Amino acid sequence: MSLVEWVLDSAVPGGRIRAGFTSRRGGTSEGAYEGLNLGLHVGDDPSAVARNRLSLTSEVGFITWMDQVHGANVEVVDSQVLTSGTPGRTFADTDGLVVDASLHPCSAAVMVADCVPLLLAASNAPIAAAVHVGRSGLFAGIASVALETMRERGAQGIRAYVGPSICGRCYEVPADMRDEAESLAPGSYSRTSWGTPAIDIPEALELQLRKAEVDDVVRSEICTMEDARYYSHRREMAAKRASGRFVGLVQVRRDTPF
Numbered sequence: 001m002s003l004v005e006w007v008l009d010s011a012v013p014g015g016r017i018r019a020g021f022t023s024r025r026g027g028t029s030e031g032a033y034e035g036l037n038l039g040l041h042v043g044d045d046p047s048a049v050a051r052n053r054l055s056l057t058s059e060v061g062f063i064t065w066m067d068q069v070h071g072a073n074v075e076v077v078d079s080q081v082l083t084s085g086t087p088g089r090t091f092a093d094t095d096g097l098v099v100d101a102s103l104h105p106c107s108a109a110v111m112v113a114d115c116v117p118l119l120l121a122a123s124n125a126p127i128a129a130a131v132h133v134g135r136s137g138l139f140a141g142i143a144s145v146a147l148e149t150m151r152e153r154g155a156q157g158i159r160a161y162v163g164p165s166i167c168g169r170c171y172e173v174p175a176d177m178r179d180e181a182e183s184l185a186p187g188s189y190s191r192t193s194w195g196t197p198a199i200d201i202p203e204a205l206e207l208q209l210r211k212a213e214v215d216d217v218v219r220s221e222i223c224t225m226e227d228a229r230y231y232s233h234r235r236e237m238a239a240k241r242a243s244g245r246f247v248g249l250v251q252v253r254r255d256t257p258f
Contacts, residue, residue, distance in 0.1 A: 001026065003036060003059055004249060007161050007218065008121055015126025015254040019119040021163045021220075022246045023229045027052040029244060032236060037244030039111055044244060060251055063107045066094040068132045072140035074098060074149050077108060079257070095132040096146040099252040100153050107251040113231040114166040114224050116201055117248030118143060120214075122150060123157030128250035138201055138208070139184040147212050160214050163248045164222035164230050168200025169193040171225075171234075 006020035027036030028051045033044040038056065040049050057063055064077050067090060075091045079102030091097065097108035108130040110117045115134035122128065129146045131137075143160075150158060168190030173181070178197040181204075182189040188204035191197065206217050224232040236243035 003027075003056055008119075008159070010121070010123075012122065012126055013124055014256060015252065017121045017126055017128050017253075018251040019121055019128065019161055019249065021117060021248050022056065023164075024231060024244070024246065025229070026055065032241040033244040035231075035244065036246065037231070038109070038247050039113075039245030042244060043242045056247075060107050060249065061105045063089075063109050063249070064097055064099070065090045065109050066097060066111070066130075066132065067092045068095050068111065069093050070132075070134045070136040071095050072137060072142040072145050074129075074131075074142065074145045076100060076149065076153070077106060078102070095137055095142055096129060096149075097131075098127065098129045098146060098149045098153070099250055100127045101252050102254050102257045105251050105253040107249050109247040109249050111245040111247050112163070112165065112224075113233040113243045113245050114171075116165040116205055117163035117246075118146075118205065119161040119163065119248050119250050120146060120150060121159050121161075121250065122155035123159060125154055125156075126252045126254045127153055127155040128252050130248055130250050133201065133205055135181065135199065135201065138188070138204055139181070141208065143205060143208050144212050147209075147214065157216075158214050159216040160209050160218065161248075162202050162205060162217065162219040164220045164224050164227070164246075165202055166225045166232065166234060167223035168198055168203055170223055171199050171201065172196050173199050
């Protein structure tokens with residue numbers, strides 16, 4: 001049983017790109033975190049999380065991680081980082097990783113539990129990105145920063161995969177926050193299924209991606225708050241429980257060195 005549901009597995013000139021998402025399936029975490037919790041910062045038993053991460057690494061190989069801060073900082077993972085011996089495995093204060101690795105496969109993970117795990121993949125070269133898009137990142141335009149970083153390295157024909165996340169009918173916010181969101185990120189204005197103000201991050205994100213000339217945008221129909229197969233901070237918060245984290249992953253392999 002694969003721990004990752006791959007939504008892309010494609011040969012590109014010079015290499016190969018895979019992109020996909022984990023869920024709660026598999027793993028050794030217990031209690032509120034039951035399943036494949038990959039977050040070390042949410043109160044779960046660190047040894048259980050370590051086993052979960054080891055299981056994922058055993059399946060996909062080398063993974064780079066981020067200490068996400070809801071910002072708009074994007075870092076590049078390339079052969080220079082991977083051979084430096086530092087800090088290629090975890091990037092501090094980062095919400096986007098562009099992977100342009102050499103020869104051996106390298107993956108980048110974005111951890112979420114309602115925020116959007118955005119995966120980007122070039123069609124002309126083995127260049128991809130994993131991006132954390134929460135409300136603040138949406139407002140700051142982190143998707144555009146990641147796209148620009150990829151294009152600076154020669155990426156073209158970029159495809160976007162908007163992974164499982166809280167939907168516009170569930171992400172309840174105060175009315176003034178919804179109005180502010182719409183002014184900063186058009187398309188985010190929404191209403192919950194029970195009639196209160198809400199924000200639709202996936203909708204606004206798709207508009208940002210298309211404005212940035214990404215023509216191929218694939219959106220998951222899964223709402224994390226509605227689907228118990230995925231961790232959801234808001235769902236667990238309502239039950240006064242902690243929530244684990246699942247990840248979006250991009251894996252890049254070059255056939256030839258730079």
